[in-house]
Structures are given as structure tokens and as C-alpha cells.
């Protein structure tokens with residue numbers, strides 16, 4: 001016998017797990033929310049990766065620009081140093097021996113191509129003899145241009161970086177090959193759109209030289225504090241998607257995995273956070289509720305007279321749930337119609353093949369609630385079940401409980417009349433427990449009266465049995481067939497039999513059984529009917 005959850009109800013457990021009753025989601029909404037959550041997480045993850053990459057690239061560009069500037073400063077510092085020491089080495093430089101001059105420079109200043117003394121507007125002595133007596137452009141020698149640096153074709157056919165120094169009334173022109181400047185752009189992180197602004201010339205990272213000055217607002221700038229040189233570069237503002245995918249494929253795959261996992265977890269976990277109504281709806285749609293069958297027996301012969309269909313819900317997590325819990329909830333939420341339909345479909349499936357085991361005249365009792373009476377599907381469903389179970393040879397009985405009495409209205413009377421036309425009988429269940437009176441019995445005109453187990457349990461050797469006796473007498477006087485419920489002991493059986501009670505049902509005879517076991521029991525009954533107890 002399944003261990004039914006009674007007091008610590010499933011629903012109180014589930015309701016404690018709702019977010020204080022705020023979360024009520026259908027399966028579809030839950031699915032959509034899970035997808036949405038995954039997408040939001042994925043978008044956030046991808047944005048984070050992209051922003052991180054963009055920030056790193058911007059930072060790398062800034063570091064590269066700083067390196068390029070430092071390199072240019074080092075070259076110009078070397079030029080400045082070379083200019084100063086040239087004054088002492090004037091005799092060496094101006095010795096007239098080119099080989100000697102070059103050796104001096106190579107030894108001390110490996111990046112310096114030539115050093116020349118400017119006299120008036122002419123090159124005087126120079127480490128490069130071909131430069132001697134060359135004219136210096138006047139603009140270069142104006143006050144403004146002193147100590148200036150730029151990249152010009154001054155002494156050579158190729159543009160070179162020159163540095164003009166004025167030391168102790170000597171003007172010196174120091175030349176550095178542009179190939180040395182271009183080396184600066186071979187550093188890591190240098191962007192194609194980066195250039196060195198040296199005086200009025202822009203030396204670009206691709207080696208091209210443009211004569212322009214003035215800051216471009218679209219570029220970032222880093223200036224030297226000591227020399228007229230700066231670095232400009234265009235900081236990346238976005239990353240092309242193909243490069244983003246190619247460079248972050250594993251991170252992207254990870255983000256997809258994590259977001260999908262989160263969405264899935266959300267979807268699974270909200271299964272525990274849905275309301276009791278949703279849980280019950282799910283139970284019906286997923287066919288977690290099944291019929292069990294409890295036979296009842298002839299009072300005189302002890303033969304199986306019929307059986308009652310009792311709903312059993314086996315929750316995948318919480319196990320068996322008592323009908324005392326889910327039936328009222330189904331009634332409250334208008335789910336009793338779908339639940340009864342599910343049971344009737346299952347009864348048909350359970351017994352269609354074993355119907356030959358059911359003797360003629362067997363009663364099949366189905367519990368119904370007030371809402372079934374107004375459900376337009378009920379009649380259709382019960383007719384369908386009756387057809388499949390060859391109900392002409394069997395009796396279908398609907399059990400109407402007395403605990404929550406029906407409102408007797410003309411519609412109900414009409415509905416009951418329709419049942420009777422279809423050969424369906426009515427039993428008044430739980431008799432004696434409700435607030436009904438004889439008028440209620442008169443209105444329903446049941447064929448059966450089920451004495452509640454509360455009265456049957458009072459039958460014992462020495463207890464007062466006047467109440468149960470009166471109930472039986474009343475039923476007899478009204479010519480109703482009596483079924484005594486909850487028969488558990490031999491003494492109760494003996495008493496009820498002595499009182500000529502028509503039928504007995506209870507654990508003494510048999511507990512509610514799943515279909516398979518019930519069919520086995522019927523098979524035994526057919527082959528060797530039990531003798532009366």
C-alpha cells in the first residue's frame with residue numbers, strides 16, 4: 001500500500017518553495033523565460049568579452065605608442081648628445097678624413113648618420129664631405145626653427161631625421177637615418193594608423209612621410225616633454241565580428257555553454273517553484289494520476305459485487321499524494337473535469353482486454369464532484385467508457401459525496417435523469433458525515449447509500465451501535481442498497497452481515513489495488529470464488 005502523504009502536505013511543501021507565491025508560470029512561459037535568460041546571459045557574456053578585448057587593444061596601442069615615443073626620444077637624445085660632444089671632437093670631425101669621421105660616429109653614436117657645423121647659411125665642416133659647402137634652407141635657421149627636429153631631404157636624397165642644435169654660438173645639424181625611426185614601428189602592438197610627428201613631418205608606421213602638422217582630433221596623442229616629437233594613433237573603437245569570433249572562439253563557446261546551462265537550470269528549478277495549481281495541472285497532463293480499484297463484496301455470499309475507482313497520484317519527487325489533498329484542490333481550481341476524464345480513459349485502457357473476467361452485473365463505482373455534473377464532457381466520456389466496457393452487462397454507479405452536498409437545481413435534476421436514462425445509478429457517499437437531511441436523499445433519489453467508515457469503526461463487541469443501526473434501518477426503509485465502507489475487522493463483518501447489509505468494502509477484504517493486481521484478483525475470483533468469510 002503506497003504511503004500517502006497526509007499531514008505534511010505536498011502543497012505546503014511546494015508552496016514554501018514558491019518565491020512567496022510570486023512565481024506562477026506555465027510551461028510555455030517558463031520555457032520562454034529560460035530562453036530569454038540564456039540569451040541575456042549570452043549577450044552579457046559576449047559583450048564582456050568584446051569590451052575586454054577592446055580595452056586590451058586600446059591599452060596595447062597606448063603602450064605601443066609610449067614605446068614608439070620613447071624610442072624617438074632616445075634617438076633625439078642621442079642626436080643632442082652627439083651635438084654636444086661634437087664640439088670637443090671638432091678637430092676629429094673636421095679632419096677631412098671621412099673614414100675617421102665615420103669611425104668616430106659609429107663608435108659613439110650608432111644611429112647618427114652625419115654631424116655638420118653650420119656656418120652662416122652654409123654647411124661648414126661635416127662628417128660627410130659631400131655635404132660641405134651645401135646651402136642650408138633659410139627657414140631652418142630662423143630663431144623658431146632652432147633646436148627643431150624634422151624629417152627632410154637636406155643633405156641626402158632620402159629624407160632623414162635631422163636635429164638642429166645651437167650650442168655656444170655653434171649651430172650643429174645632426175642627421176639620423178629614417179630607417180632607424182621606422183624600427184620604432186616594428187615594436188609589438190603598433191597599429192597601422194600610428195605616426196610620429198617630428199616637427200612638421202609625420203612618419204607613418206608603414207614608412208610613408210607626410211608633411212603636415214597640427215593635431216588630428218580623431219587621433220590620440222602622446223607628446224614628448226623634452227623634444228618636439230609626439231605619437232598619434234587611432235584607438236580602436238570596435239572590433240570586427242569576424243576577428244572577434246576568430247580570436248575568442250573558445251571563450252565564446254564557454255559563454256554559450258554557461259548561458260545554456262543557466263537557462264536549463266532555471267527551467268528545471270522552476271519546476272519546483274511553480275504553484276500547487278501548476279503542479280496539479282502538470283500531473284494531469286503528464287498522466288501522473290492513475291486509478292486504483294477497491295472491490296466490494298456481497299454481504300451474504302462474500303463474492304465480489306463491484307469495485308470503487310479511487311484516484312492515486314504518484315508524484316515523481318514526493319511519491320504518493322492522498323486524494324484528500326488533491327481532490328479538493330482539483331475541485332477548487334476547476335480541474336476535476338480533466339482529472340475524471342483521465343481516470344475514465346485509464347479505466348478503459350486497464351480493463352478493455354480483461355473485461356471477460358468481469359461477471360455480469362458487476363458494479364463499477366466512480367467518484368464524482370459537483371463540477372462533473374455541469375461538465376458537458378462528462379456524459380460523453382462516461383458513454384464512451386460504458387461502450388468500451390460493455391456496460392450493458394455491468395452497472396455504472398456514480399458516487400456523490402455528502403461532505404460537500406450538491407445544490408439541487410432543475411439542471412441537476414435534468415442531469416441525473418439523463419444518467420438514469422443511460423442506466424447509470426447514483427450512490428450517496430460518506431453518508432452521515434455531512435449536513436444533508438432526508439430532503440437531500442429525496443432530491444437525489446440514490447440507488448445506493450454508502451455508510452461512512454466513521455460509523456463502521458464504531459462497531460465493536462461492547463460499543464454502542466445504535467447510530468450505525470439507525471443508519472442501516474433508514475437506508476432499508478428507503479429501499480436503498482447499503483454499502484458499508486471501511487470494514488476492517490471480523491466483528492464488523494459479523495455485525496453487518498447480521499444486519500443484512502448488502503455490500504461490504506474495506507481493508508478486511510481488500511485494499512485499493514493497481515489495475516494489474518486487481519485483474520489478478522478477479523482472475524482468482526473467477527477460477528475459485530472465495531467462500532463467505
Ligand SMILES: Nc1nc2c(ncn2[C@@H]2O[C@@H]3COP(=O)(O)O[C@H]4[C@@H](O)[C@H](n5cnc6c(=O)[nH]c(N)nc65)O[C@@H]4COP(=O)(O)O[C@H]3[C@H]2O)c(=O)[nH]1
Pocket residue numbers: 294309310311322323324327336343367368369399401429430453485486487488505506507508512
Ligand atoms: N481507514 C480505512 N480506509 C479505507 C478502508 N477501505 C477503504 N478505505 C479508504 O476509504 C476511502 C473511500 O473512498 P471515499 O469515501 O469515496 O472517499 C474518497 C473520495 O471522496 C475521494 N476520491 C478518491 N478518488 C476520487 C476521484 O477519482 N474523484 C473524486 N471526485 N473523488 C475521489 O477521496 C476520498 C479518499 O479516498 P482514499 O484516500 O482513496 O480513501 C478511500 C479508501 O482508500 C478501510 O478499511 N479503512
